[in-house]
Amino acid sequence: MKQATITLRDHLVAMRKWDKPYKALRKHLNKQPVGYPATLTGVERRLLKAMFTVDEARLALYMDWQYKTADTIFEKAGHALQMSGEDVCNMLSVMEKNGAIAAREVDGTWEYALHPLVIGMYEMQLPKFTPTLYLDARKYMVPVFCIEYLSSAIPQTRVVPVEKSVTPEHNTATYDEIRNIIENADSDICIAECICRKAKASLGEPCKVTDRKEACLGLGDFGAQFLRNGSARKITKKEVMEHLDLCEKEGLVIQPSNEMNPEYYCFCCGCCCGILEMMRTVPRPVDFCASNFYAVLDTSACNGCGRCVKRCQMGAITIKDKKAVLNTSRCIGCGLCVTTCKTGSLQLVKKETETVPPGNMEAKFAAILAGKKGTMGKLASTVKGAWGFKP
Numbered sequence: 001m002k003q004a005t006i007t008l009r010d011h012l013v014a015m016r017k018w019d020k021p022y023k024a025l026r027k028h029l030n031k032q033p034v035g036y037p038a039t040l041t042g043v044e045r046r047l048l049k050a051m052f053t054v055d056e057a058r059l060a061l062y063m064d065w066q067y068k069t070a071d072t073i074f075e076k077a078g079h080a081l082q083m084s085g086e087d088v089c090n091m092l093s094v095m096e097k098n099g100a101i102a103a104r105e106v107d108g109t110w111e112y113a114l115h116p117l118v119i120g121m122y123e124m125q126l127p128k129f130t131p132t133l134y135l136d137a138r139k140y141m142v143p144v145f146c147i148e149y150l151s152s153a154i155p156q157t158r159v160v161p162v163e164k165s166v167t168p169e170h171n172t173a174t175y176d177e178i179r180n181i182i183e184n185a186d187s188d189i190c191i192a193e194c195i196c197r198k199a200k201a202s203l204g205e206p207c208k209v210t211d212r213k214e215a216c217l218g219l220g221d222f223g224a225q226f227l228r229n230g231s232a233r234k235i236t237k238k239e240v241m242e243h244l245d246l247c248e249k250e251g252l253v254i255q256p257s258n259e260m261n262p263e264y265y266c267f268c269c270g271c272c273c274g275i276l277e278m279m280r281t282v283p284r285p286v287d288f289c290a291s292n293f294y295a296v297l298d299t300s301a302c303n304g305c306g307r308c309v310k311r312c313q314m315g316a317i318t319i320k321d322k323k324a325v326l327n328t329s330r331c332i333g334c335g336l337c338v339t340t341c342k343t344g345s346l347q348l349v350k351k352e353t354e355t356v357p358p359g360n361m362e363a364k365f366a367a368i369l370a371g372k373k374g375t376m377g378k379l380a381s382t383v384k385g386a387w388g389f390k391p
């Protein structure tokens with residue numbers, strides 16, 4: 001009995017010792033632009049353990065959201081962790097390959113930075129995805145991380161309208177024109193499985209909107225990392241255009257990263273997408289979405305066919321007395337309802353005040369960090385949103 005007690009004590013001491021780097025990393029990640037709040041269950045640490053070894057977690061403490069070379073990271077971490085420059089370089093390479101951190105090559109030199117959980121670390125786990133990872137991620141994202149995501153100064157993603165829903169009179173800005181961005185892209189373009197649909201399918205709940213597995217597009221540094229770690233395959237611009245046609249036909253919401261030149265495009269459905277699910281939980285998704293358009297309905301022309309109800313991924317349209325009813329507070333301006341409206345009852349209108357996205361991913365995270373709220377501020381924004389008031 002005495003020996004068993006000693007063994008249990010030693011085990012608990014060891015567990016606390018090994019858990020310490022993950023607790024420290026959790027706190028460090030919470031200081032980044034998109035935070036990483038704690039839970040009572042510790043599920044957030046289980047997620048980190050699935051992506052970082054103990055030594056990698058310790059090294060990540062000397063990184064932040066801004067890209068830095070391996071030499072710079074070594075200068076900060078090498079002595080404290082008793083690692084050589086080669087050790088640091090090799091470990092960063094492995095961490096990047098596993099999707100735990102971000103990496104890019106600038107003029108022949110590699111630079112590294114911390115990913116947010118979403119969109120970043122989680123999506124980069126595609127090659128080693130498991131249902132357990134999804135269940136842990138869901139336990140964390142739905143009750144806790146959604147507050148962090150929805151209360152940020154600016155959204156990480158934006159919504160752009162499908163091409164057929166806009167007209168020349170809309171005077172659409174280039175950053176709201178996905179085909180224009182693709183045509184002018186000077187980097188490789190890749191396509192990857194949608195991790196949200198893959199997750200739902202792994203639990204026996206396949207997507208109700210599309211049966212295609214590949215959906216997400218990657219460009220620039222984000223796309224290059226997707227290709228390096230085996231999460232995606234390269235496609236041509238012609239194939240991208242065909243993909244866009246299919247997504248529009250199926251009724252998927254276009255959500256690029258919130259930048260002038262996005263590095264990723266998600267094509268989302270209401271039954272699987274974690275981001276849309278988070279927005280659907282609040283009465284006024286429009287307040288949490290970066291979009292320059294909204295739908296308007298002419299009820300006099302509506303014949304109540306219900307096509308728009310099926311196309312809307314946010315539950316913004318219902319049928320009452322054989323006529324469509326549009327809840328504009330739930331409309332995110334995707335344009336999907338417009339393209340299949342045979343009577344022309346639905347149209348997109350451009351908002352009076354245009355939302356201009358940051359120039360690039362670094363500028364986006366800088367803006368999020370500059371407007372980052374404290375714990376009480378985040379809770380206040382979330383409570384207001386939950387009660388239908390603009391945060």
